[in-house]
Amino acid sequence: MVAMELEDEFGDIIAKARIGTGLTASQLADQSGLSERDIQDIESYRLTPGSDEIDALAVALGLSAPKLAGIAGGWTPPPLDPSNEAFRLTTIRVPYGPYAENAYILGCLHTNLAAVVDPGGGVDEITRTLAEQGLRLHCVLVTHGHADHIGGLSMLVKTQPEITVVSSRFDRNAVMAGVNASWEDPEDGGSFALGKLRITALLTPGHTPGSTCYKTPGACFVGDTLFAGSIGRPAGQRVYREMLDAIRFKVLTLPAETALLPGHGPATTVDEEKLHNPFF
Secondary structure, three states: OOOOOOOOOHHHHHHHHHHHHOOOOHHHHHHHHHOOHHHHHHHHHOOOOHHHHHHHHHHHHHHHHHHHHHHHHHOOOOOOOOOOOOOOEEEEEEOOOEEEEEEEEEEEOOEEEEEOOOOOOHHHHHHHHHHHHOOEEEEEEEOOOOOOHHHOHHHHHHHOOOOOOOOOOHHHHHOOOOOOOOEOOOOOEEEEEOOEEEEEEOOOOOOOOEEEEEEEOEEEEEOOEEOOOOOOOOOOHHHHHHHHHHHHHOOOOOOOOOOEEEOOOOOEEEHHHHOOOOOO
């Protein structure tokens, strides 16, 4: 397996932390000793600062300086396949503009029931994969209501009208607009069955009000709450600390080997993020 590039570059991490802490580029420049032009160039990928500047930025933004330096140095998580004796996981990379979104198929190997996570598109590939693997679609798990994660939902429901859509009530209006299907709101910390698998919903607001992760033993679908080496863009300063706390206490407390499956970029693990994510 070939390592995949991180979703976020160094400049993305600086911009997200700056937004979360409520600093302007000018204020961050004053606090870090860099120029405002330097901050703008860093966030625009035109400049990677040296070690002293990285240390100063980390202090100003409340990030881990050694982990931030690791990102600047090219860290990526080792490739992994979280499939095990209980489930098969298939990742479908859905093009979205110049980027790609990760849609997932989670199949229970004991019952051949499946869930699709975040069908941002690629519906033909999703339905073909389900058929090839002999899986029957039971539900769709939506981590949040942004278009790149639900762009294929309406079409998928039309091909599988008996399925249930699962998403937080806080994102329901966005998720279910134009979608004719049964809908369920998972209780934070509540579990439900997918064949012999137990799925537990973890409410992790911040990227959107209803951002939700879904864990099963061995894996957790984290949407845009967490990326390898970074986090999703916080909606603003008001929710930033709540978002970090939700990740810290609900996601990073899972077993160290748990695979974390984000909406963009490579898969990672709890242990890798504890060691390398500069936000924690």
